[in-house]
């Protein structure tokens with residue numbers, strides 16, 4: 001994960017399938033670009049049915065990956 005622990009990444013995404021990087025090596029963070037291959041990390045796959053603003057966990061502690069669950073102390077809107 002990156003150094004933004006406690007600060008979820010807010011992104012507005014179009015409908016589609018996405019892969020949240022979990023290895024931290026992607027050059028397209030917060031999304032996977034395949035750099036994890038050969039390592040132990042696997043990206044989180046998630047799908048959006050509608051255009052939506054989402055809050056992606058950056059601390060790695062969320063129980064609702066890849067989304068922030070507020071457990072880091074941030075008040076989600």
Ligand code: FES
Nearest residue numbers: 022023032035036
């Ligand atoms: S590049 Fe990081 S999980 Fe795929």
